[in-house]
Structure formats: structure tokens, C-alpha cells
Amino acid sequence: MNTSVSYRYQLASQIKGIVIYYLIVLCVSVLVIATSTVAISISSADDGLSGQIVGTEFATIIYLFVAACNSFREEFGMLMQNATSRKSLFIGRILTTLTISSFMVIMDKLIYFINRAAYSDDKYVVLSFFDSFYNTNSDSFKLQITGFFFHLSFNLFASGLGYLLTNIFYRSGKGGRLGLCVGLPVGIVVVLPIVDSIIAKGKISEAIFRGLDKILGVSAQKPLYGIISCFLIFTGLSAISWLLIRRANVKE
Amino acid sequence: MQIDFESNKPIFLQIAEGIEDAILSGAFAEESQIPSITEFSVNYKINPATALKGINILVEEGILYKKRGIGMFVKEGATRQLKQKRKEQFFDNYILGLVAEAKRLELSEEDVKNMIERGFKK
Amino acid sequence: MTGIEIKNVSKNYGNVQALSNINLTFESDKIYGLLGRNGAGKSTLLNIITSRIFADSGEVLIDGIPAKDNDRALKKVYLMSEKNFYPGRMKIKEVFKWTRQFYPDFDEDYAYKLAERFELNTGKSVKSLSTGYNSIFKLIIALSVNTPYVLLDEPVLGLDANHRELFYKVLLEKYSQSPCTIVISTHLIEEVSNIIENIIIIKKGRIIKNETCESLLASGYSVAGTAAKVDAYIAGRNVLGVDNLGGLKQAYLLGKIDGELPEGIELGKLDLQKLFIQLTNQ
Numbered sequence: 001m002n003t004s005v006s007y008r009y010q011l012a013s014q015i016k017g018i019v020i021y022y023l024i025v026l027c028v029s030v031l032v033i034a035t036s037t038v039a040i041s042i043s044s045a046d047d048g049l050s051g052q053i054v055g056t057e058f059a060t061i062i063y064l065f066v067a068a069c070n071s072f073r074e075e076f077g078m079l080m081q082n083a084t085s086r087k088s089l090f091i092g093r094i095l096t097t098l099t100i101s102s103f104m105v106i107m108d109k110l111i112y113f114i115n116r117a118a119y120s121d122d123k124y125v126v127l128s129f130f131d132s133f134y135n136t137n138s139d140s141f142k143l144q145i146t147g148f149f150f151h152l153s154f155n156l157f158a159s160g161l162g163y164l165l166t167n168i169f170y171r172s173g174k175g176g177r178l179g180l181c182v183g184l185p186v187g188i189v190v191v192l193p194i195v196d197s198i199i200a201k202g203k204i205s206e207a208i209f210r211g212l213d214k215i216l217g218v219s220a221q222k223p224l225y226g227i228i229s230c231f232l233i234f235t236g237l238s239a240i241s242w243l244l245i246r247r248a249n250v251k252e
Numbered sequence: 253m254q255i256d257f258e259s260n261k262p263i264f265l266q267i268a269e270g271i272e273d274a275i276l277s278g279a280f281a282e283e284s285q286i287p288s289i290t291e292f293s294v295n296y297k298i299n300p301a302t303a304l305k306g307i308n309i310l311v312e313e314g315i316l317y318k319k320r321g322i323g324m325f326v327k328e329g330a331t332r333q334l335k336q337k338r339k340e341q342f343f344d345n346y347i348l349g350l351v352a353e354a355k356r357l358e359l360s361e362e363d364v365k366n367m368i369e370r371g372f373k374k
Numbered sequence: 375m376t377g378i379e380i381k382n383v384s385k386n387y388g389n390v391q392a393l394s395n396i397n398l399t400f401e402s403d404k405i406y407g408l409l410g411r412n413g414a415g416k417s418t419l420l421n422i423i424t425s426r427i428f429a430d431s432g433e434v435l436i437d438g439i440p441a442k443d444n445d446r447a448l449k450k451v452y453l454m455s456e457k458n459f460y461p462g463r464m465k466i467k468e469v470f471k472w473t474r475q476f477y478p479d480f481d482e483d484y485a486y487k488l489a490e491r492f493e494l495n496t497g498k499s500v501k502s503l504s505t506g507y508n509s510i511f512k513l514i515i516a517l518s519v520n521t522p523y524v525l526l527d528e529p530v531l532g533l534d535a536n537h538r539e540l541f542y543k544v545l546l547e548k549y550s551q552s553p554c555t556i557v558i559s560t561h562l563i564e565e566v567s568n569i570i571e572n573i574i575i576i577k578k579g580r581i582i583k584n585e586t587c588e589s590l591l592a593s594g595y596s597v598a599g600t601a602a603k604v605d606a607y608i609a610g611r612n613v614l615g616v617d618n619l620g621g622l623k624q625a626y627l628l629g630k631i632d633g634e635l636p637e638g639i640e641l642g643k644l645d646l647q648k649l650f651i652q653l654t655n656q
Contacts, residue, residue: 002445005475077459080426082476083448246443250426250459257568260643262588290550294543298568299405300550 002084006092010075014067014100021063022107025056029111033118053115057108057129057151061158064101068162072170080250090242093163101155105148129154133216134223146223153230160237167244170251255296263298267306272334275315275326282326286316313337375402376438377555378423378451378523383432385418385579392418393579396432400523400555407570407587408559411654415579416559417455420525424453436523449477454516455527458508462501466511469500479520488514488544492537505532513541517548523555530562542569567646577654587646594649595631596642598624603638614652626652 036051071093079089108128115126130147131137169180196204212218217225253270255263274280287295292303307324310316315330354364378400385393393415400406410416421427423434425443433440436447460469466489474480489496492510503511509532516524530538546569549556558566573590575583583590594614597607604616604623614626626648635641 002449002476008475009472074461078461078472080424081453081459082473083424083445083451084476085425085443085445085448087443088445247428249428250421258643260641263568288550290547293546293550296568297539297542297546299571300546301571302568 002079002082003088003091005082006079006084006088007095008092009078010071010089010092010096011099013071013075014096017063017067018100018104021060025059025111029056029115033115036119036124051124053119053124053126054132055108055112055115055126055128057105057112057154060104060108060151061129061154064104064155065158065162068097068159069166071163072166076170076245076248077250086245086248090245094238097156097159097163101152101159104155105151108151109148130223133226134218134221146227149227150223150230153227153234156234157230157237160234160241164237164241164244167241167248171244171248255298263296264302264305264309267292267296267303268309271306271310272315272338275330276334276338280326282328282330284326285319285322286324286326288323375522376435377401378441379435380419380423381433381435383419383422383429383434385415385422385427385429391579393422393429396579396581398574398581398584400557402522402555403553404555404572405549405570406555406557406572406574407563407566408557408574408576409561409563409650410559410576411561414576414654416576417527418579419576420453420455420527420557420559423525424448424451426453450521451523451525452477452516452519452521453525453527454512454529456509456531458500458512460500463499465499466494466496469511469515470496473515473519477519477521480515481518481520485514485518488517491540491544506534506537509533510537510541517544520552521554523557525557525559527559529558529560530565538565545569563647563650573646575650575653582653590649591644591646594626594628594644596624596626596644596648597635597639598622598642599639603636607636607639614649615655617648 032053075093076089079092112126112128119126125137127137128147128151130150133150136143136147165180169177172180192204196202214220215225215229217223217229253274255266255270257263259266271280271286274286275282280286286307289300289303289307292298292307293300296303307316311318311324313333315327315333316324317327319325350364380396380398380400383393383396384391396419408416408419418427422429423436423441425441425448428442433442435441436450439447441447441451464472470480470482470485473485474482486496489511492514494507494510494514498507500508500511509529513526513529516526516529530541533541542565545556558570560566567587570587572586573583574581597604599607599622601618601621601623604625608616608625608627612628614628616626617624624642626644631641
């Protein structure tokens with residue numbers, strides 16, 4: 001069965017990007033640690049110098065989204081050329097997504113701990129993305145575990161969203177593509193706020209934020225909601241992606 | 253051995269005749285191996301089935317035989333057999349055409365006989 | 375091995391009927407020529423067989439297994455086409471490595487030997503290859519992949535004369551030593567006419583001929599001579615077409631020769647390319 005090769009190939013396609021990403025993260029982290037160490041040593045004790053180091057988890061989420069947007073066309077062509085069914089391609093993709101999402105959560109946790117060690121004095125507070133979301137400090141082991149799963153499911157969500165978008169793009173004609181690349185961003189960033197403030201008097205964004213709050217369990221301080229919601233959304237997005245892939249024709 | 257792709261004569265037949273010519277001229281000695289189907293096929297850029305067809309004609313006539321796992325060999329006595337066959341065909345293949353052409357050119361029987369004599373003296 | 379069976383396959387693109395009710399079988403261990411003019415539907419058919427695009431109706435079976443999006447069936451086929459789906463930045467030796475993963479019977483050693491014969495630098499990336507070498511590396515894979523069915527869509531596009539000659543040589547070597555089913559889809563009929571055993575002619579999405587090369591060529595003959603004599607002869611006969619050269623004429627006819635040819639008329643064989651042109655004209 002070509003599922004195994006489909007998985008290995010798609011995974012191999014992702015590795016280079018991830019390595020470069022973490023090299024950059026490493027360099028940036030080292031740079032930030034170095035400058036802040038210098039800043040701390042220069043300043044005096046009651047200089048009021050302080051800051052927050054927010055973890056790389058958010059950057060990872062963005063990275064996974066962007067990487068997913070780039071993970072269909074070439075892989076589809078290569079796998080079709082090599083006698084692999086769309087089903088195997090999709091299963092391989094899901095396995096790849098799970099693998100790299102998990103790997104990056106672990107890497108980010110490592111970086112988090114390195115940061116915690118580097119900023120061991122009280123001047124700087126190290127927070128993870130999860131922490132900033134739910135206003136916690138990842139003090140207990142339970143919170144660490146919860147944070148871990150939260151990051152994982154958010155990673156999956158980001159990856160699933162990017163993959164769906166690129167699939168919609170692939171299956172669309174010229175009009176659809178234009179709509180997706182221009183219409184969607186313009187709609188969200190420009191049109192929606194205008195409509196919202198003038199016509200709905202802020203009701204739309206209110207509704208959106210309240211909705212997000214509910215499913216992610218932010219005010220309710222229930223990260224479990226967030227984990228489950230993200231995971232369910234990921235499943236839904238993947239299902240739609242599959243519906244698009246299964247009838248996809250190979251193009252030039 | 254040449255193959256004329258423009259000719260009316262089917263390629264497999266040309267192969268068979270080409271092998272016959274080679275046997276008669278001594279190029280393929282009796283009890284020696286002839287080139288393989290692959291060699292024929294690759295050399296003349298023809299489908300192996302075509303080469304096989306030509307060779308099989310000669311196998312059926314008893315000119316060639318197959319040694320399992322090795323290849324095709326010229327049977328002992330093939331030369332004699334082929335000469336006999338060609339002798340029988342000589343009249344149809346050469347004489348009829350020669351006479352027809354001679355008539356077209358308005359050569360007499362005497363003219364033709366003289367030319368034949370001249371040919372043998374060479 | 376029951377071959378590749380194509381049953382009632384149709385495909386249209388908007389108003390254009392690319393394929394109409396195609397019924398065809400590619401049997402084991404034969405070399406087929408799939409001939410047709412540009413746009414006749416050859417590539418569409420090959421793409422449907424390999425599940426790259428979907429037929430609107432009908433089905434394809436590979437050794438009895440429905441081929442549509444099925445790993446087991448698709449692994450028996452390799453399609454080499456003009457379009458390149460290998461990642462541009464991938465080096466040829468990497469491509470070989472991955473091909474081995476997807477097609478376990480892929481003979482990597484043989485592929486490298488062929489690369490040498492074709493003077494292909496396997497350290498180059500796919501996108502850095504010229505048009506000719508783009509075809510060549512895919513041909514090398516097709517010749518080394520050892521699947522029971524190998525489909526070649528315009529294999530010699532962009533190849534210079536030397537490489538074309540080498541390709542046909544290697545193809546026949548491979549076929550002689552380890553037979554498989556090879557389908558050569560092309561409009562370069564003259565080059566392949568001696569290699570193929572069976573011919574399928576596609577015209578505007580329909581199959582108009584599906585028989586052995588031998589029987590197709592035996593289905594007619596040509597006559598040549600002065601225009602007057604030829605005209606007299608061909609009157610009332612099934613004429614495919616004529617070539618004129620001043621006062622000389624060559625006519626292509628279907629059917630068997632009945633009786634002797636009149637004086638001044640020369641018999642010729644039916645040339646496959648001429649037959650094809652006559653059959654697919656207009």
C-alpha cells in the first residue's frame with residue numbers, strides 16, 4: 001500500500017522548512033537573550049526594567065498555516081505521477097500533520113524551558129501562548145499538560161485551515177482564485193469592519209468575539225473547550241479538504 | 253543483411269530470406285548459433301515478434317533449431333536443403349522475370365542465350 | 375494478467391467531447407501504437423487510465439481491478455508524459471530514490487546505467503534540464519520501473535536523432551529481455567511503425583481502428599503509374615487517397631488485389647503513415 005510512502009514523502013517535504021524555521025527561532029532567541037542580559041546587567045535593580053517573553057508557539061502556528069498553504073500542489077503532482085491514490089495522499093497528509101504538529105509542540109516546549117532558564121530572575125516573565133490566552137502562568141504540571149494539548153490542537157487547526165485554503169485555491173477557476181486571494185482578505189480586513197461599525201454598530205464583531213470566547217472557553221477559564229473546539233474544527237476542515245481532493249484532476 | 257522497409261515484402265519474410273542468404277554464403281555456419289531475437293530486434297529496430305516470425309518459418313522448414321536456454325542454431329544439412337529449395341524456385345524467381353524483361357526490350361532468345369554464356373565465362 | 379480494460383469510457387470538457395464511448399483492451403506483453411492527431415484524445419485516455427483525471431462515464435480495469443484511485447491497480451502502470459510532475463528542485467538521483475520507494479521493482483542500477491548511456495548528469499535538478507533531457511530522465515524511469523504496463527505519451531519529444539535512436543534501441547532491448555505491455559502514444563508514425571505490433575487509431579475521441587499492424591497494412595495496397603492508367607484502374611474501387619506528381623499518380627486503395635495489375639501500373643505496399651493521414655483527414 002502506498003500510504004506509507006505517501007506519509008514518508010510528505011513528511012520529508014516538510015523537514016527542510018521546519019529545520020530552517022527553528023534555526024531562525026534559535027538565532028532570534030539567542031539574540032533576544034543576549035540583548036536582554038546586557039540590558040539587565042546595564043540597568044540597576046530598581047530601574048523598573050521588565051518585560052514579557054511570549055513563547056514561540058504563536059509563530060509556530062503562523063508557520064504551520066503558511067506551510068500548509070504550500071503543501072498540496074507539488075505533492076499531489078508527485079504522488080499522482082507515482083501511482084498513488086488520492087486516498088493514500090490524504091491519509092499521508094493527516095499523518096504528516098499530526099507528526100509535525102506534535103514535533104513542533106515539543107520543540108516549542110523545549111524553547112519555553114530554555115527561556116525560563118535564561119530569564120531566571122524576576123525581571124522577565126516567560127509566558128507561553130496558552131498562558132497568554134487563558135491568563136495563567138503554567139505553574140502546575142496539570143497546566144503544562146493542558147497547555148501542551150492546547151498548542152497541539154491549535155497547531156492542527158492552523159495546518160488544517162491552510163491546507164483547506166490551498167485545496168480551495170487548486171480547485172477554483174480564475175474567478176474563485178481571485179476571490180480567495182483578494183476578496184477574502186479585503187472582506188475580512190476592510191469590508192467587515194466598515195460594515196460592522198457603520199451598519200451593525202459593532203454588533204458583528206461583538207458576536208464574533210463572544211462566539212470565539214464561548215467555544216475556546218477563554219473567560220470561562222476552561223481550556224478544555226479550546227482544545228476540543230480546535231480539534232473538532234481541524235477534523236471538519238480536513239473532511240472538507242478530502243471532499244475537494246477526491247475529485248481533483250491533475251493539472252499542468 | 254539489409255532490410256528494405258519500403259519494399260512490398262513483409263519484414264519477417266525479409267528476415268527469413270536474409271538468414272537463408274547468410275547460411276548459403278557461409279556467414280552462418282552449420283551447427284553455429286545465429287544472432288538472438290533481441291539482437292535482430294534492436295539492430296533493425298523491429299518488434300521482436302516480427303523477428304521471431306521470420307525465424308520460426310525457418311524452424312518449421314527444418315533450417316534452424318532451438319537449443320533451450322541458449323538460442324537458435326543452424327541445422328546440419330541446412331545449406332544443402334536451401335540450395336535445393338532455391339534451385340526449385342530459380343525458374344520462377346529469375347527466369348520468368350528475365351524473359352519478360354527481354355521481351356519488353358525486344359531481345360531475341362539468341363541474344364539472351366549469348367548473354368548468359370558471357371555471364372558464365374566471367 | 376487480463377490487461378488494461380477500458381469499458382465505455384467517455385469524457386467531455388464543456389461542449390467538447392474528448393472521448394466517446396471508448397472500448398479497448400491492452401493485453402499483456404505487446405507493444406501498442408496509440409496513434410492520433412493532435413487533440414484526438416490520446417493523452418486524455420492515458421490520463422484516465424492512470425486516474426489523473428476522471429472519466430464522465432465508463433470504467434477502467436487493470437488486471438481485473440477497478441483502476442479509479444486504487445493503489446493496487448495503479449502500481450501496475452507507469453505513465454510517462456510530457457507534463458512534468460516531479461518537483462523542480464529535486465535532483466535526478468533523488469527522483470530515482472523516491473521512485474524506488476513508490477515502485478518497489480524499480481531497478482536503480484539499470485537506471486543509472488541508462489543515465490550514463492544517455493549522458494544524463496544525475497546530479498542535476500529537474501528544473502535545470504533541457505526539454506530533451508526532461509523527456510530522457512522520465513524515459514529512463516519508464517524503462518527501469520518494471521511495471522507490467524508502461525504508457526509513453528509522446529516519448530521522443532525534444533530528443534535529438536541520436537537519443538531517439540538510442541531510446542528505441544533500449545526499448546527493444548528491455549522488451550526483448552523482459553516483456554511487458556508498452557503503449558506508445560504518438561503522431562510520429564513512421565518511427566514507430568516497425569516496432570509496434572498492434573495499432574489503435576483515435577480520431578476526434580473515437581477509435582476508428584484497432585487491429586494488428588500486419589492486418590492493417592494488409593487491408594490495402596497502393597498503385598503507381600501515369601495518371602491516366604492509375605485513374606482507369608482505380609475507377610470503382612475503394613480509394614483512400616491519391617498523390618499527384620505531374621503526370622504521375624500514386625493511389626491508395628482498401629481491399630485485396632483482384633487479378634493481375636494492368637501494364638504500366640506498379641504495386642506498392644500501404645504505408646502506415648499515408649494510411650493514417652488518409653483515415654484521419656478532414
